[in-house]
Every structure is written in C-alpha cells, then in structure tokens.
Amino acid sequence: MKDKDKTMEDCSKKILAVRDALEIFSGKWKIPIIGALIHFEEARFKDLQNIIGGITSRMLSKELKELETNLLITREVIDTRPVTVKYKITSYGKSCQDVIFSLYQWGAEHRKVIIGK
C-alpha cells in the first residue's frame, strides 16, 4: 500500500466521525439550544425561545425532542399551574462544550472579517 493511500484512508475515517457529529447537530437550532443550556444549566421552554431568538415553538419543540433522544438534555415536567417544564443539560450534553466554543470563536472572528470589508 502506498503512503498516499494510507493518509487518504486516515482522512476518510476521520471524516466519518465528523459526519456522525454533524448528523447529531444537524439543523439550524440544535447547537444554539445546547449552547444556551450549557450556559444556564437549565431553562424552561419559553426562556429558551427568548434566549435563542427567532425560533418558533414548533421548531423548538421538535429539536428538544431530538436532543432528548440523543441523551444530550433531559426534560422534567413540574406540576404547577399552568405547568412548567424544565430542560437540563446532561453531563453528556456538556461534552459538546468544545465544539460549541470553537464554533463561537470562529464565528466571532469571522464577523470581524466580514465587517472589515
């Protein structure tokens, strides 16, 4: 096997892992939601909608379900009147910190570049 083939194979394997991650975080809102929940540790539905901005209840609801399915957050119904619901980040969810932080950093830098033009 040639050297080039080996490094190509390595790269392809890495790309598979990246694609796995991208699938979990797919869509417009998951990363912002996780980011907000890492920031606040826990929040209610309406809070999240305010923090994130621009997301409809339909979308927020859908994305929260997927995140719960993937064990990144938990959902807890509190018996008040009217009911409130508390979303919390899991320890597994916290493992996304690096990803989100690097995205934030890059995005912030990118903003400067854009504005600079």
Added chain:
Amino acid sequence: MKDKDKTMEDCSKKILAVRDALEIFSGKWKIPIIGALIHFEEARFKDLQNIIGGITSRMLSKELKELETNLLITREVIDTRPVTVKYKITSYGKSCQDVIFSLYQWGAEHRKVIIGK
C-alpha cells in the same frame, strides 16, 4: 437591569456568532471538504470525491463554489489534457481547524457511546 438579564443577553450574543459560523458551514459536506483540504493542503476534484465518499459531483461542485466564495479555499485550473483542477485550502480556511478537530473528537467519542449500547 437584573443579573439574569445580563447573562441572557450575553448568551444571545454568543448564539449569534455561533449561527454565523453554522451558516458558513451549512450543509452536509462543507466541513468534510474543508477537513480533507486541511489534511492534504491541496487536492483535485476526483480526489476529494474519493476521500469524502458518497458525495455526487453535483454536490461537490456546488459546495466547492460556496467555499471559494467565502474565501476558505482557492481553485486553480491547470492546463493539462484533460484539464485538472487544484483546490487548495487558504490560510483563512485553516482557521477552521479547531472547529473541525473538536467535531472530529466529539464524533469519535460519540461513536464509542453508540457502539457501547
């Protein structure tokens, strides 16, 4: 202004930067493409298609154009017969390293979690 409001505002601002980044990297293929070009510094169209795997020429072409527009990569036509085209990562494109690496790391960890079940 209450304390909570301040931290909410902070979080919302960060989310904006994250959303900027997500927009640039939107779609299924841009991150893998950038990753491959960081790994190899430069590659040809067909190479990229092989490395990434599963992407159609239509998609690859489209994504490469967007990446070039955003100054993350360059395109150079080489006058051979038949023509070859060399795509290279720019120094700005290299600034995505951290993002991609953290995605790779998380994805690799996530794989273990999934397989472990």
Added chain:
DNA sequence: CAGAATCCGGTCAGATACTG
C-alpha cells in the same frame, strides 16, 4: 405556559445523463 395540529412553500440533495 408548553406545546400539538395543520398547512405549505422552498431548497436540499440524490439519481441520472451528458459535455469539452
């Protein structure tokens, strides 16, 4: 408050075929 239900347009992305 925290959603569910319904409707709907847009675009994403795959399959396939073709070109210089």
Added chain:
DNA sequence: CAGTATCTGACCGGATTCTG
C-alpha cells in the same frame, strides 16, 4: 478529468391556529 443539466422526492422549517 471536472464538471453541467435536468428532474424529482423528501424534508426542513416558517406561519398560524388551537389546547390543557
């Protein structure tokens, strides 16, 4: 080799309305 052209189904995600 490095794309372009065309077609098409899927689904993403917004708007709106309604409910316990």
